[in-house]
């Protein structure tokens with residue numbers, strides 16, 4: 001039977017109060033999860049034999065993006081012949097370790113296989129849409145979010161599309177790709193991803209207008225990826241830019257963050273705080289783990305040194321994640337915050353435990369539930385929670401049986417397998433009170 005081992009921190013205030021200081025997490029992924037967000041990294045398949053790299057990956061991150069292995073040149077080297085070896089290796093490592101996966105990228109003007117570079121017109125359009133369908137189908141049910149289209153807008157002041165072979169197939173190539181991706185994997189969030197979109201500028205405004213048009217016409221789009229390859233600073237309107245996209249009804253995700261320069265630690269903190277302040281900012285991915293893993297050779301733009309030590313930028317990010325919360329969206333005047341941790345002890349072999357971290361504010365809550373395998377690996381789990389008054393309005397990483405009272409949560413495809421002694425997470429948000437959830441875990 002579960003034993004409530006700790007009930008921590010109740011606070012009243014005139015502004016939003018969050019739990020982090022009561023229960024600061026010590027890894028990036030766990031810190032982000034407190035507010036229902038993720039913290040991810042790009043991963044290169046050939047580095048999965050490097051123990052320093054893998055240890056940092058497994059410990060610090062709960063989202064993974066394949067740096068190159070899911071791109072068109074890697075996955076369809078010859079027309080109609082698909083190779084998922086590198087992508088699958090990264091995906092399986094992530095899923096086997098309780099992490100989620102961002103798919104990157106279905107269509108891009110770069111890293112196209114040579115055969116596609118030689119196509120044009122309706123032949124290229126057909127090949128491109130077939131590529132989207134095939135790859136999204138292969139990974140169906142396993143991808144948290146796809147970068148469906150990458151870098152399709154021009155730099156500079158035009159605010160228009162970038163010229164490319166794909167663009168020359170017709171302006172509707174982007175929406176055709178999104179519709180094909182939705183049809184192939186209805187469970188994946190579908191993102192448009194680009195760089196130089198970190199402030200309110202002609203390029204980001206061009207993308208903003210496209211997203212607004214897609215939402216108005218029912219073209220399936222769920223998220224916008226801000227790559228955020230930055231130098232020294234986050235633009236002063238970084239948060240405002242995220243917020244204007246969020247206000248269109250899409251999530252924003254920071255997808256390839258790296259920051260060079262002597263102000264690196266401050267800039268990382270500013271970017272992280274901006275995400276935490278935007279409710280629909282779902283999470284942050286850094287583009288590599290150690291400086292030596294970065295595509296920006298010599299610029300040392302990441303959170304760990306080349307030997308794997310934490311840099312000051314790491315501490316800035318961790319502190320900002322721990323200080324954050326669900327993201328203030330209203331002028332809430334009274335807020336109550338409670339963190340409850342429930343544990344089950346001892347753990348029978350093959351069994352599992354569940355604990356919950358609860359961020360409660362005036363009128364709503366986010367619950368992040370950690371599922372931990374006992375001395376045997378899990379191949380499917382069920383967590384039961386009890387809602388005493390509140391009701392569920394959204395969830396991630398599990399399927400719920402209902403929205404009020406006793407709710408049974410079962411794993412989704414990507415997080416059902418949990419190695420012995422390791423953990424995965426899911427979460428849900430709700431209105432009203434999330435107190436007394438008392439999660440219990442069993443195997444399926």
Ligand code: G3I
Nearest residue numbers: 042067068104105110111150151195227229256287294295
């Ligand atoms: O694997 C081959 C190796 O066998 C060969 O000897 C070597 C010779 O050049 O190339 C290796 O492939 C390289 C590959 O990275 C793996 O390291 C490619 O040349 C190189 O072009 C490729 O660069 C990638 C780049 O995208 C391609 O444009 C970077 O790793 C990757 O970090 C970068 O990622 C992009 C995102 O996808 C989109 N946003 C921008 C970001 C940075 O450019």
